Amino acid sequence: MDRIDAMRAFVAVVSEGSFSRAAERLDLSPQLVSKYVSRLEQRLGVRLLNRTTRRVHLTEAGTRYCEHAQQILNDIDDMESRLGDWQEGARGWLRISAPVSFSTGHLAPLLCAFQRAHPAIGIDLQLNDRKVDIVEEGVDIALRIGHLKSSALIARRLAPVRLVWCASPDYLARHGVPARPEALIGHRYLRYSYMESETGFSTRERHGDIVCNNGEVLAQAAIAGAGIVLQPTFIVGEAIAAGKLAVIMPEHEPAPMGLYAVYAHRKLLPSKVRCFIDFIGGYFGESPYWDAFD
Structure with a gap:
């Protein structure tokens, strides 16, 4: 059994909440995903998941293992991304979380322009207005609107929000x-x-x-x-x-808020994240086009 493949299968099941959706995400059969997780549990000697007919639930051991496994997979993806960047440019899947109304009105042209500049980067865009935990949920970049409080995360201001x-x-x-x-x-x-x-x-x-x-x-x-x-x-x-x-x-008028790109602080920032941050940094500017009605 390939340990990394088993680890990816387990993390996908946890993230998606079911073996069938994890199989779709990984382009594998549900039977193979289930086999990966079962053999991983056998090798570790602990139960990682409690299964029901509708949902899967993490055990205490599964919770601890998932946190470390996600970090290991992130590190592997980052390493491969940087190595690939030396020969072929930035590549891989970029997971972005963004607010609903802003994204539906203004994000699609930006993403299309970004992918024309970096065709080897895939975009996995998740729209919601809640404040996601980018580390726990495996998000590369979160776009946030508001007055940001200090935290361990890195934030880059992209535009004023009036x-x-x-x-x-x-x-x-x-x-x-x-x-x-x-x-x-x-x-x-x-x-x-x-x-x-x-x-x-x-x-x-x-x-x-x-x-x-x-x-x-x-x-x-x-x-x-x-x-x-x-x-x-x-x-x-x-x-x-x-x-x-x-x-x-x-x-x-209330004091303007800001549109920010937020990402986790890492010593080795993945090239796909670095490319997106650099691209979006000057895209809207200090006088965004949606304020042109004055």
Whole structure:
């Protein structure tokens, strides 16, 4: 049994949550993946997984083994990536985690341009708005928006993220234009679930408001005249430029946030990660195109 292949099979099962999905990811049969894991358990003399008909669960020994196995596999991938870089350039799979709304609106052209420059690098893009643990989840790079706190991770600022208050012209004509955020008590407010921790602004939820964890949905609701919204310009900039939304209370804009690329600190940064960081670093700039409505 190839120890590395068995290790990869085990980590894939843990990551995917089932033998069948791990087999699809590795392009192997479920039977072979199961055999790899069983023989790995036999060689180690411990049970790594508890299996049910629907899910697999890590044992205590499996949890400890998985942490070390993932690090070993990362080191092997990094070494092979750097060795391959000497002869053929950067290559391999690059796992990226990124926020949903920003990615659906702005990330695809960047990824296409990056792959034209580095055709041997594959992209595995995972979209979610939660804060992923890039080390535990095997992510190479996480794109994050906000005011980052200090940590052991490395963060590179990519672009400013401006927040604006806005509403549809029709809504403002019917309900008036508030002069200060405190005046929102007399308006319908479309609140993004995660916004308060970033801006420091909070409102009390009332009947008639809308609360949602997706900024695009709130922006569309604002365009339809549902109320006032505070959203980043990478979501609402196009609607503002088209006259579908109007900026209000500009003197009360929250301090800009930032778009960051976050990655684990390693002595030997994989060439695929280094190439992507260098590429994206100057892609958007300090005056990103989505702010061109001014």
